[in-house]
Amino acid sequence: MKRISRISLTSRPALLGAVVMLALTSASVASADDGPGPLGVTADAVASLREARVGALFDADRAGSLAGGHFCTASVVHSPRGDLIATAAHCMNGADDLVFVPGYRDGRAPYGVWKVTRRFLPADWARDQDEDSDVALATVADLDGRSVERVVGGNPFVTGATTGATAVTLTGYPDSRELPIRCTNKPRGQSSTQQRIYCPSFTSGTSGSPWINGDHQVVGVLGGHEEGGATDDVSYSVVLGAQAAELYRDATAAS
Numbered sequence: 001m002k003r004i005s006r007i008s009l010t011s012r013p014a015l016l017g018a019v020v021m022l023a024l025t026s027a028s029v030a031s032a033d034d035g036p037g038p039l040g041v042t043a044d045a046v047a048s049l050r051e052a053r054v055g056a057l058f059d060a061d062r063a064g065s066l067a068g069g070h071f072c073t074a075s076v077v078h079s080p081r082g083d084l085i086a087t088a089a090h091c092m093n094g095a096d097d098l099v100f101v102p103g104y105r106d107g108r109a110p111y112g113v114w115k116v117t118r119r120f121l122p123a124d125w126a127r128d129q130d131e132d133s134d135v136a137l138a139t140v141a142d143l144d145g146r147s148v149e150r151v152v153g154g155n156p157f158v159t160g161a162t163t164g165a166t167a168v169t170l171t172g173y174p175d176s177r178e179l180p181i182r183c184t185n186k187p188r189g190q191s192s193t194q195q196r197i198y199c200p201s202f203t204s205g206t207s208g209s210p211w212i213n214g215d216h217q218v219v220g221v222l223g224g225h226e227e228g229g230a231t232d233d234v235s236y237s238v239v240l241g242a243q244a245a246e247l248y249r250d251a252t253a254a255s
Contacts, residue, residue, distance in 0.1 A: 038184075039167060039184055039185045039186065040183065040184075040185045040198050040199065040200070041183060041184075041200075042181050042182070042183040042199055042200045042201045042202070043181065043182060043183070044179060044180075044181060044182075045171050045179070045180040045181060045182040047103070047105060049152060049153065050153065050216075051103065051171065051180070051182075052102045052103030052110070052111055052152045053075050053076045053102060053152050053153055053154060053155055054073065054074075054075045054076075054102070054103075054171040054172070054180060054209070054210060055073070055074060055075070055076075055085075055100050055101045055102035055103060055104050055111075055173075056070035056072070056073060056074075056100075056101050056104040056173045056180075056205075057070060057071060057072040057073065057074050057087065057091060057098055057099070057100055057101075057116075057208065058070050058071070058098065058099050058100075058101060059071075059096050059097070059098060059099075060096070060097035060098060060099050060115065061097075062099075063099050063113050066101060066104065066107050066108070066109060066113075067106070067107030067178065068107075068178070070101075070104065070173050070175070070205060071091070071175065071205060072087060072088065072091035072173075072205060072207050072208045073087065073091075073171075073172040073173045073180075073205065073206055073207065073208040073209045073210075073222070074086060074087035074091070074100055074138070074208045075087075075155065075171075075208075075209075075210040075212075075218065076102060076148055076149055076152055076153065076154040076155070077137070077154050077155055077156065077157040077210075077218055078149065078154040078155065078156045078157065079149065079154065079251070079252050080252055081139075081147060081252075082147030082148065082149030082150050082154065083117075083139045083140055083141070083142065083147050083148060083149070084137055084138070084139055084140075084149075084154070084157075084251055084252065085100055085116075085137070085138050085139075085140060085148070086135070086136070086137055086157055086208075086210060086218060086221055087135075087136055087137075087138065087207075087208030087221065087223075088134050088135060088136060088207045088208040088221055088222065088223030088224075088227070088228065089121050089122065089125040089129075089133060089134045089135055089136040089223065090129070090134055090207065090223060090227050091136065091207055091208045091223075092119045092121060092136045092138065097115070097116070098115075098116040098138075099113050099114060099115055099116060100113075100114045100116060100138075100140050100148070101113055101114070102114070102148060102151070102152045103152065104173065104178075104179075104180075105178065105179045105180075106178045106179060107178060111148075111151050111152050112143045112144075112148075112151065113143075114140035114141065114143055114148050115140060115141045116138050116139070116140055117138075117139045117140060117141050118138060118139045118251075118254065119136060119137075119138045120136060120137040120138065120247055120250055120251040120254070121133075121136050121247075122135065122136075122243050122244075122246075122247055124243070131194075131224055131225055131226075131227070131238075132193040132194065132224065132238055133238065133243060134221075134223035134224045134227065134228075134238055135221045135223060135224075135237075135238050135240065135244055135247065136247075137157075137247055137248065137251040138251075139251065139254075155210065155212055155216050155217060155218050156216070156217045156218065157217075157218050157240075157244075157248055158213075158217040158218060158219050158240070159240040159241055159242070159244045159245040159248070160240070160241060160245070161213065161217070161219040161240065163187050163188065163189045163195040163239060164186055164187055164188050164189065164195075166186070166213050166214055167184050167185060167186045167213070167214065168184065168185070168186075168187055168197070168211040168212055168213050168219060168220065169182055169183070169184040169211075169212050169213075170182060170183050170184075170197065170199055170202065170206075170209045170210070170211055170212075170222060170235065171209055171210065171212070172202060172205070172206030172207075172208070172209030172222060173205050173206065173209075174201070174202070174203045174204065174205045174206055175203065175204045175205035176203065176204075176205070177205075181201060181202070181206075183199035183200070183201075183202070185197050185198055185199055187211065187220065187237070189239075190225060190236060192239070193238060193239050193241075194224050194225045194236055194237070194238060194239060195220060195224075195236065195237050195238075195239055196225070196229075196234055196235065196236050196237075197211070197234070197235055197236075197237075198233060198234055199233070199235055200232060200233045201232055201233075202222065202228075202229070202232060202233075202235050203232050206222055206228070206235070207222055207223050207227060207228045208221060208222060208223065209221070209222040209235075210222075211237055218240075219240060220237030220238075220239075220240060221237050221238070221240075222235050222236070222237055223236070223237060223238065224236040224237050224238040
């Protein structure tokens with residue numbers, strides 16, 4: 001199973017990493033818990049209950065030692081049972097047991113560690129890993145008698161939204177960092193099945209990051225073309241259409 005969830009950028013010079021960190025630190029001043037900040041600027045995500053709907057994915061054997069072990073991003077989406085998360089299909093490859101940690105920061109799980117129980121992948125992805133099908137849903141087991149949505153809330157998973165009609169906010173977990181970053185910008189159509197967005201510093205590990213519009217709806221998931229993008233600055237999502245709607249129906253019917 002692929003652990004570096006986007007195109008590997010580990011050979012990039014160390015100087016670039018320093019520049020990225022400087023940009024993130026400077027941009028964090030503009031970040032606000034209740035506002036998107038300037039368009040196309042990446043900043044540290046401010047810790048809040050709403051932001052905690054986004055979390056990191058880990059192999060289950062890292063549940064007792066989380067620091068440095070996350071490899072993809074996922075988010076809680078609304079469902080009848082309150083147990084559903086959305087991510088990229090390529091984050092769900094393989095048979096490894098996984099856990100989801102909402103609001104993960106600095107090796108800590110402030111809202112618990114949630115075991116992934118079932119995965120739902122589009123047929124075209126399961127058959128030949130078609131990049132136009134790179135979206136997945138999964139259920140997580142209740143913890144202490146409560147669902148994950150009851151603990152942190154969930155954003156509606158919306159299909160058929162018009163690409164570029166409004167700005168969206170991406171929140172994700174780079175492999176190299178122990179807290180999430182966020183960026184707001186307007187997506188654009190890449191093709192009839194793909195959408196793209198300019199947001200700097202979304203490196204390996206941010207696959208699965210939700211694209212959330214101003215109505216707090218998930219209208220994209222970082223993945224798709226080139227498993228989310230071959231550069232740090234331009235990211236992709238499949239257009240959430242009929243296939244994604246069917247996936248949601250299957251996942252909620254089974255949960």
